[in-house]
Amino acid sequence: MDQSYTVFVYGTLKRNQPNHHYLSSAKFITEATCFEKFPLVIASKIKGELFTVDEETLAKLDELENHPTLYVRQLQSFETTDGKIVEAWVYLLQEYKPEMLELEFFESYFSEGKHGKQYVASDDDLTKPEDILQVLRIK
Structure with a gap:
């Protein structure tokens, strides 16, 4: 039997978002909230979704998130909507400005949220925090 992993997604990988197709073979578990606060581009304490993925999907997510160069996959704790604490993998920006x-x-x-930062797929190699700032039009 293939090994499975629990992954927390909070951006374009969520259901009905542009990169959700990467999770086409994943099983949705529940919505959850990050237990710890992190200095993220779009939020600090974040809400997202938990999925069960296989090794092949996890490898695809590693590639999408440019792990471990730009984002690092880490085990963290998350609180589900029914109050349970679940450990799951999450991708966090390795360095930030x-x-x-x-x-x-x-x-x-x-x-397409009120933040006005609509996701635009890019072929650019975003490997540094400076690249992300450029995309966000921050000088």
Whole structure:
């Protein structure tokens, strides 16, 4: 039997978001909230979704998130909507520029949310925090 992993997604990998197709073979578990706060581009304490994925899907997610160069996959604790604490993998920006903490914080990301930062697929190789700031048009 293939090994399975629990993964927390909070951005474009969520259901009805542009990169959700990467999780086509994954099983949705529940919505959850990050137990710990993190300095993220779009939020600090974030809401997202938990999925069970196989090794092949996890490898695809590693590639999408440019793990371990740009984002690092880490085990963290999450609180499910029914109050259970679940350990799951999450991708977190390895290094970030202090200017990122000056951005408005949101607890949940949707591609067409009120933040005005609609997801645009890019063939660019985003490997550094400076690249992300450029995409966000922050100088």
